[in-house]
Amino acid sequence: MTQPHTTETPFELPAGFRFAGATGGIKASGKPDVSLIVSDRPCVAAAVTTTNQVFAAPVTLCRERSPRATCRAVITNSGNANACTGKQGDADAREMGRLVAEQLGCDGEDVFVMSTGVIGHPMPMDKVRAGIESAFGQLGDRFEHFLAANDAICTTDAYRKNAAAEFSFDGKTYRIAAMCKGAGMIAPNMATMLGVVVTDFPLSDGQASTALKRIVERSFNRVSVDGHMSTNDTVILMSGGDAQSLASDEGMNVFVDAASEACLRLAKLIVADGEGAARFFEVEVTGAQSDDDALVIAKSVAASPLVKTAISGADPNWGRIVSAAGYAGPKIDVAHTSLTIEGTIVFESGQPVACDAAKLSNAMKAASEVKLSLAVGHGIGYGHYWSSDLTVDYVRFNALYTT
Amino acid sequence: MTQPHTTETPFELPAGFRFAGATGGIKASGKPDVSLIVSDRPCVAAAVTTTNQVFAAPVTLCRERSPRATCRAVITNSGNANACTGKQGDADAREMGRLVAEQLGCDGEDVFVMSTGVIGHPMPMDKVRAGIESAFGQLGDRFEHFLAANDAICTTDAYRKNAAAEFSFDGKTYRIAAMCKGAGMIAPNMATMLGVVVTDFPLSDGQASTALKRIVERSFNRVSVDGHMSTNDTVILMSGGDAQSLASDEGMNVFVDAASEACLRLAKLIVADGEGAARFFEVEVTGAQSDDDALVIAKSVAASPLVKTAISGADPNWGRIVSAAGYAGPKIDVAHTSLTIEGTIVFESGQPVACDAAKLSNAMKAASEVKLSLAVGHGIGYGHYWSSDLTVDYVRFNALYTT
Numbered sequence: 115m116t117q118p119h120t121t122e123t124p125f126e127l128p129a130g131f132r133f134a135g136a137t138g139g140i141k142a143s144g145k146p147d148v149s150l151i152v153s154d155r156p157c158v159a160a161a162v163t164t165t166n167q168v169f170a171a172p173v174t175l176c177r178e179r180s181p182r183a184t185c186r187a188v189i190t191n192s193g194n195a196n197a198c199t200g201k202q203g204d205a206d207a208r209e210m211g212r213l214v215a216e217q218l219g220c221d222g223e224d225v226f227v228m229s230t231g232v233i234g235h236p237m238p239m240d241k242v243r244a245g246i247e248s249a250f251g252q253l254g255d256r257f258e259h260f261l262a263a264n265d266a267i268c269t270t271d272a273y274r275k276n277a278a279a280e281f282s283f284d285g286k287t288y289r290i291a292a293m294c295k296g297a298g299m300i301a302p303n304m305a306t307m308l309g310v311v312v313t314d315f316p317l318s319d320g321q322a323s324t325a326l327k328r329i330v331e332r333s334f335n336r337v338s339v340d341g342h343m344s345t346n347d348t349v350i351l352m353s354g355g356d357a358q359s360l361a362s363d364e365g366m367n368v369f370v371d372a373a374s375e376a377c378l379r380l381a382k383l384i385v386a387d388g389e390g391a392a393r394f395f396e397v398e399v400t401g402a403q404s405d406d407d408a409l410v411i412a413k414s415v416a417a418s419p420l421v422k423t424a425i426s427g428a429d430p431n432w433g434r435i436v437s438a439a440g441y442a443g444p445k446i447d448v449a450h451t452s453l454t455i456e457g458t459i460v461f462e463s464g465q466p467v468a469c470d471a472a473k474l475s476n477a478m479k480a481a482s483e484v485k486l487s488l489a490v491g492h493g494i495g496y497g498h499y500w501s502s503d504l505t506v507d508y509v510r511f512n513a514l515y516t517t
Numbered sequence: 518m519t520q521p522h523t524t525e526t527p528f529e530l531p532a533g534f535r536f537a538g539a540t541g542g543i544k545a546s547g548k549p550d551v552s553l554i555v556s557d558r559p560c561v562a563a564a565v566t567t568t569n570q571v572f573a574a575p576v577t578l579c580r581e582r583s584p585r586a587t588c589r590a591v592i593t594n595s596g597n598a599n600a601c602t603g604k605q606g607d608a609d610a611r612e613m614g615r616l617v618a619e620q621l622g623c624d625g626e627d628v629f630v631m632s633t634g635v636i637g638h639p640m641p642m643d644k645v646r647a648g649i650e651s652a653f654g655q656l657g658d659r660f661e662h663f664l665a666a667n668d669a670i671c672t673t674d675a676y677r678k679n680a681a682a683e684f685s686f687d688g689k690t691y692r693i694a695a696m697c698k699g700a701g702m703i704a705p706n707m708a709t710m711l712g713v714v715v716t717d718f719p720l721s722d723g724q725a726s727t728a729l730k731r732i733v734e735r736s737f738n739r740v741s742v743d744g745h746m747s748t749n750d751t752v753i754l755m756s757g758g759d760a761q762s763l764a765s766d767e768g769m770n771v772f773v774d775a776a777s778e779a780c781l782r783l784a785k786l787i788v789a790d791g792e793g794a795a796r797f798f799e800v801e802v803t804g805a806q807s808d809d810d811a812l813v814i815a816k817s818v819a820a821s822p823l824v825k826t827a828i829s830g831a832d833p834n835w836g837r838i839v840s841a842a843g844y845a846g847p848k849i850d851v852a853h854t855s856l857t858i859e860g861t862i863v864f865e866s867g868q869p870v871a872c873d874a875a876k877l878s879n880a881m882k883a884a885s886e887v888k889l890s891l892a893v894g895h896g897i898g899y900g901h902y903w904s905s906d907l908t909v910d911y912v913r914f915n916a917l918y919t920t
Contacts, residue, residue, distance in 0.1 A: 168843030168851055198839065200868045233836030234869035343844040345836075419822065419907075433636030433748075436601065440571030441746040448571055465603045466637035504822075 124257040125278035128289040128314035130154050130354035133259040134252040135266030138245020140193035140231070140238055148245030149190040149266035151310060152218065152253060157354040159185035159226055160322040162330045164347035170197035171207035172227040176348055179223055181319035186224045188310055188350055189214045190267050191242055192295070194231040195306065197345040206237040213246050228348050230269055230295065230306040264293040267308055271295050275383040277376040283368050288315040288355070290373050294334075294380045297387040306346035307334065307384065311377065315369050316355025326351040328370045333377030336409075337385045337500045349377075385502045393503040395425050395484040399439075402495030407444035409497035411490060414442030422504035428478040430471055432460040439488055447491030454487045527660040528681035531692040531717035533557050533757035537655040538665030541648020543596035543634070543641055551648030552593040552669035554713060555621065555656060560757040562588035562629055563725040565733045567750035573600035574610035575630040579751055582626055584722035589627045591713055591753055592617045593670050594645055595698070597634040598709065600748040609640040616649050631751050633672055633698065633709040667696040670711055674698050678786040680779040686771050691718040691758070693776050697737075697783045700790040709749035710737065710787065714780065718772050719758025729754040731773045736780030739812075740788045740903045752780075788905045796906040798828050798887040802842075805898030810847035812900035814893060817845030825907035831881040833874055835863040842891055850894030857890045 127133075132152045140147040161176040163169065179185075189210055196203045211225035218224075229237075249266075253259065264274045279290040296307035317325060330349055351373075361369060386394050397415045402408035415421055418438040424431040432453050439446055453461040456477045460469050478484050483500075535555045543550040564579040566572065582588075592613055599606045614628035621627075632640075652669075656662065667677045682693040699710035720728060733752055754776075764772060789797050800818045805811035818824055821841040827834040835856050842849055856864040859880045863872050881887050886903075 166840060166843040167849050168839050168854075198836065198864065198867070198869055233840075234864070343840070345840050345843065433601065436571050437569060437636075437746070437748050440569040440748065446570050451571075461601065461637070464601065466601055 125291065126280070126289055127255065127257065127260055127291050128312055128354065130157070130314060131312050131352070132253040132255050133263035134249040134254070135262030135264070136245045136248035136252060138191070138241040138243070138248065140191055140241045140245065146262065146266035147191055147193045148242065148249050149192070149263045150214070150246070150249040150253065151188045151263055151312065151352065153186055153352060153354050155354070156184040156186060156224070157352050158183050158317050158319050158322045159188070159350060159352045160319065160326045161226060161348055161350045162326050164343055164345060166343045166345055168198065168345050170195050170229055170346045171199060171203035172196055172229045173346060173348060174204065175207050175211060175227050176350070179226055181323040182224065183319040184221070184224050185226060185352060186218050186220045187214050188226045188228065188352065189246065190228040190230070190308060191245065192230050192267055192269050194229060194235055194237055195233050195346050196229040196237050198234045199236055202236060206239055209239065210242060210246070213243060217250050226350050228308050228346070228350070230267065230308055230346050233345060260291060260293070267293065267295045269295065270297050272297070272387050275380050275387070277379040279372040279376040281368055281372040283365050288313060288369070290315070290376055292373070292376050292380055294384065296384045306344040308346070309334065309349040309377070309380065310352065311349070311373055312352045312354070313369070313373070314355050315353060315365070316359050316361060317353040317369070318360050321361055321366060322351050322353050325366060325370050325373070329373045329377055332374040333381045336378065336498065337381040382500055385500050393425050393428070393484060394482070394500065395486060395503065396498055396500050398485065398487045398498040399490060400487070400496050401447070401450070401489040401491040401493050402497070403445055403491070403493040404495040405497055406495070407493070408495035409499070410444050411439050411442045411446065411488070412497045412499040414438050415486065415488065416499040416501035419504055422501065425478070425484055426503035428475045430455050430460060430469070430474045430478065432466070435486060435488065436461055439490055450489070450491045452489045456481055456485055528694065529683070529692055530658065530660065530663055530694050531715055531757065533560070533717060534715050534755070535656040535658050536662040536666035537652040537657065538667070538669030539648045539651035539655055541594070541644040541646070541651065543594055543644045543648065549665065549669035550594055550596045551645065551652050552595070552666045553617070553649070553652040553656065554591045554666055554715065554755070556589055556755060556757050558757070559587040559589060559627070560755050561586050561720050561722050561725045562591070562753060562755045563722065563729045564629060564751055564753045565729050567746055567748060569746045569748055571601065571748050573598050573632055573749045574602060574606035575599055575613070575632045576749060576751060577607065578610050578614060578630050579753070582629055584726040585627065586722045587624070587627050588629060588755060589621050589623045590617050591629045591631065591755065592649065593631040593633070593711060594648065595633050595670055595672050597632060597638055597640055598636050598749050599632040599640050601637045602639055605639060609642055612642065613645060613649070616646060620653050629753050631711050631749070631753070633670065633711055633749050636748060663694060663696070670696065670698045672698065673700050675700070675790050678783050678790070680782040682775040682779040684771055684775040686768050691716060691772070693718070693779055695776070695779050695783055697787065699787045709747040711749070712737065712752040712780070712783065713755065714752070714776055715755045715757070716772070716776070717758050718756060719762050719764060720756040720772070721763050724764055724769060725754050725756050728769060728773050728776070732776045732780055735777040736784045739781065739901065740784040785903055788903050796828050796831070796887060797885070797903065798889060798906065799901055799903050801888065801890045801901040802893060803890070803899050804850070804853070804892040804894040804896050805900070806848055806894070806896040807898040808900055809898070810896070811898035812902070813847050814842050814845040814849065814891070815900045815902040817841050818889065818891065819902040819904035822907055825904065828881070828887055829906035831878045833858050833863060833872070833877040833881065835869070838889060838891065839864055842893055853892070853894050855892045859884055859888055
């Protein structure tokens with residue numbers, strides 16, 4: 115498969131944060147399973163969480179606590195999702211926050227909590243406790259500490275995922291560092307998507323909340339996985355900037371652009387890390403009646419199992435692509451619908467165009483990212499989605515997951 | 518896989534119809550590809566067609582002509598979908614109707630047309646013409662003629678699909694005979710779903726239209742395939758009953774019940790004939806706020822690739838099922854959500870229930886149809902869907918389809 119672009123070149127971290135990854139023994143594999151990010155002083159934090167009605171205990175906490183101007187830490191465990199665990203699960207999630215707060219001398223409410231792993235098993239709190247204790251002994255502000263925290267949130271990930279950005283505003287330079295976990299075919303049991311974005315750009319709690327929604331909409335919400343919204347999906351933004359100089363609207367825009375770009379890199383790494391995925395593709399839709407319509411159409415194509423299997427076979431099966439646009443919902447103008455695959459036009463103004471299918475198939479095989487460009491009329495709507503193919507390995511992997 | 522229940526026991530056909538299947542050479546395989554059903558006198562006909570905005574030329578004709586009180590025939594070809602074929606495609610579809618009408622001495626508008634096969638290729642009209650001519654030479658009213666017509670609509674079907682029903686109303690006995698083609702994972706290129714229901718029960722054109730919508734809603738719309746609505750999907754109802762004695766509301770209900778039961782058998786045969794499908798499952802949802810909500814939830818579970826792969830692996834992975842209900846959309850009451858798989862309760866009132874997973878997996882393997890029963894609250898809403906699993910063979914089949 116296309117080699118994922120994992121960022122192993124160290125980058126500068128925003129000042130004011132310390133990181134640690136530790137092993138509490140929650141994962142049977144003995145791999146790191148407790149990740150801790152501490153802000154040296156109270157910072158602003160906001161969370162965006164899953165829209166699934168079945169959500170994990172830590173999601174409840176993040177919702178209650180977001181946005182918050184006095185956040186001190188994010189504690190994450192992997193290996194157990196603390197989902198469908200009832201009242202004991204709620205108590206355990208709160209206890210995780212309390213254990214961290216105790217060490218920091220802050221309120222339990224000032225700690226955000228995330229979990230990822232198997233659903234429906236009680237949290238092994240002794241192991242969580244041991245992991246948190248160990249993590250506090252390893253906190254540091256260097257890149258290696260960031261990577262340790264990054265590793266400890268992973269589950270089925272084939273590689274860790276992080277990205278950074280730097281930008282200037284009003285004569286000052288600001289930094290963004292982001293990490294996430296998740297694999298293309300997001301499974302609710304273990305392949306939940308979790309992300310943390312830390313920055314030294316100053317935001318109010320309200321601004322952080324607004325900014326994070328915009329960032330997620332432009333990055334993680336642009337990748338199509340299998341439509342299965344996890345019980346635990348959460349992204350947290352921590353802003354440790356000087357609260358005396360809050361961002362202007364213009365500053366917000368600059369920050370959101372930079373953070374969205376970093377998060378889109380992460381989102382694409384998630385897609386490329388699909389469990390069993392082998393080929394990556396982008397669906398670009400133009401000419402829709404609105405950007406919203408374009409996105410819905412792009413997502414419909416990107417999520418179609420028949421399109422995904424065609425991409426897997428490097429099959430320029432344009433009928434499936436045009437048809438997936440046709441059932442997406444938004445109005446399309448079929449007589450002005452055209453499609454190019456890897457730059458080769460195969461359907462133009464509602465009519466098939468003869469092309470060398472074997473040659474095009476080879477071009478699809480050679481592409482690091484297969485591009486499908488679909489024009490659905492003369493509207494101004496534009497949108498794109500990224501997705502991975504559906505392979506025999508995906509089915510094999512997911513068929514034999516818990517048993 | 519579970520042996521599909523193909524109906525090879527001859528059944529009595531409603532009087533007044535003749536059937537033929539012929540080979541025009543549209544399919545490279547040389548298998549039958551032209552199917553003709555003729556009503557001896559003008560009959561009532563109605564069609565339900567795909568909601569895809571990209572639809573084939575014959576779909577346009579069926580929409581224009583439905584409902585109709587003077588229908589004489591349904592002509593269907595397999596091997597070419599006549600979709601995305603522009604104005605020539607429209608002319609070709611009309612020509613198919615005209616050729617049949619010419620033989621019958623009726624108006625071209627009195628003929629309904631269906632096509633299924635590859636998208637985007639011009640219709641080989643010489644072959645279609647030869648097939649129609651040949652079909653007229655083979656028309657007959659015996660079961661073998663019905664089967665010949667049935668065979669000629671098939672494409673990737675592993676077996677032909679038909680069902681019959683007989684019912685009494687007002688002291689008279691009426692008959693329904695139905696045939697369809699389509700395979701579980703409905704692909705827009707060839708595995709379009711087509712169906713024809715013929716009956717001697719008397720209906721007006723308006724009644725036929727209403728009845729068919731109700732029948733399709735209770736049968737073909739209850740099976741979850743891969744969400745890919747084909748460009749050609751069409752179901753046609755032909756009623757050749759004595760137009761002097763139109764059905765009462767009570768008669769309509771009796772007819773719709775009987776026809777829905779026959780069509781649900783066909784729908785389940787389509788699911789079981791999934792391209793590469795190996796295991797069949799039913800999702801039953803109770804306790805939703807309305808029947809509509811229950812259906813949406815059942816469909817969300819039935820369509821989830823992660824649920825489908827879990828069924829493929831006989832994996833009692835209840836987290837995926839509950840989670841798919843959680844993101845379906847309609848309100849669920851998680852604290853009163855329970856799930857049984859093959860009669861074993863695995864999740865009760867929002868809490869996991871310990872069970873012998875290996876034993877349950879064996880029960881799933883042994884079941885001819887795995888049953889998932891999901892209660893999502895205390896509402897009165899009830900609904901169910903049927904689906905097939907997602908297997909390695911499905912991906913293999915669909916990845917290498919046109920090239």
